[in-house]
Amino acid sequence: MAKKTKLHPRNQHSLGYDFERLVAELPELEPFTMSNPVGQTTIDFQDARAVRMLNRALLKVHYDIEFWDIPAGYLCPPIPGRVDYIHYLADLLADSNNQKIPRGRHVRVLDIGTGSxxxxxxxxxxxxxxxxxxxxxxxxxxxxAKKIRDLNKLTISLRRQSKPENIFRGVIRSGDAFHLTMCNPPFHGSIEKASKGTQRKWASLGKGRSTKLNFGGQNAELWCPGGEIKFIARMVEQSVEFANQCLWFTSLVSKKDNLQPLARILKRARVADYKVIEMAQGQKTSRFIAWTYKKKNQRAQFGKREQI
Structure with a gap:
């Protein structure tokens, strides 16, 4: 068993990976396991096949997902960190709901860049x-995404964004109402910067050099002109048009230095409130920003109207 991490208290992975349980539920994971220098079971995180198999096991054991796979070359996300975002979003909704986390299908979430x-x-x-x-x-x-949804017989809506310059436009429809929007935006401003960022990460982890992007990823998943700050700025700009249809808009922010300019952008957009929510994950701290155009009393009313 790995040592305890600093994930959200409700995160099922806060005690690390239980490889004994994971292998018991998904025996195909066993050939990819190995012992680290202190005798703990792990995998080679530079091996894309191993990471995909670990994710498959985690999703099966903890989230009842029987089928999961992604095409070669697409971003293979680390499950524990991703689900932390979900738990902190639940806390954000609880703040508008008498500190009670709303559960059920009446809570609607828009996932921008849902990925494969x-x-x-x-x-x-x-x-x-x-x-x-x-x-x-x-x-x-x-x-x-459709294949994963359909083979697991899940009810998840999927929409294609046809215009690269749009984020909310074209996908939020006139009758929609969302309690949350969420996004893990492309971090880098170019493919060259994405590659350099990966090299720095592997070096800091003592893994040496790698010719592969960390966990794979298509261009749109990793970079866009201007990087994440330009992407989120465009998100804020378009969010004004849908202020009455969404309770909280949110986005991950990978670079702490981007928070100050983003705060200025949000003030210019005249949001009613915004928050920076930090998420401690292992040796690093990640974060997301959240903004709303609704005042505190309006947030509670939105929740009641939409049965939050």
Whole structure:
């Protein structure tokens, strides 16, 4: 058993990976396991096949997902960190609901850039029963997400974003109402910066050099012109148009230095409130920003109207 991590208290992975249980439930994982220098069971995280098999086992054991796979070359997300975002979003909703976490399909979440893995809808639906609408610009990602959804007989809506310059436009429809929007935006401003970022990460982990991008990833998953700050700025700009249809807009922010300029952008958008929520994960701290155009009393009313 790995040592305890600093994940959210409700995160099922806060005690690390229970490889004995994972292998018992998914024997195909066993050939990819190995012992680290202190005798703990682990896998080679530079091996894309091993990471995919670990994710398959985690999703089966903890989230009742019988089928999960992604096409070669697509982003293979680390499950524990991803599900932390879900748990902190649940806490954010509880703040508008008398500190009670809302559960059930009446809670609607829009996942921007859902990806081929469908990781947020899979884990969020399992943990809280929320209804997810996943959006992606990549046809291959949508095809993979549909396969995962259909083979697991899940009710998850999927929509294709047809215009690269749009985020909410074209996918939020006139009759929609969402309690949350969420996004893990592309971090880098170019493919060159994405590659350099991966090399720095492997070096800091003592893994040497790797010619592969960390956990794979298509271009749209890893980089866009201007990087995450430009992407989130565009998200804020478009969110104004849908202020009455969404309670909280949120996005992960990988670079702490981006928080200050993003705060200025949010103030110019005249949001009613915004928060920076930190998530301690192992040796690093990640974070997301959340903003709303609804005042505190309006948030409670939105919840009642939509049966939060």
């Amino acid at each position: 893995s469908l990781v947020y809808p899979l884990t969020g639906q399992s943990e809280y029963g929320w209804h997810f609408t996943g959006v992606d610009i990549d046809a291959g990602a949508i095809k993979s």
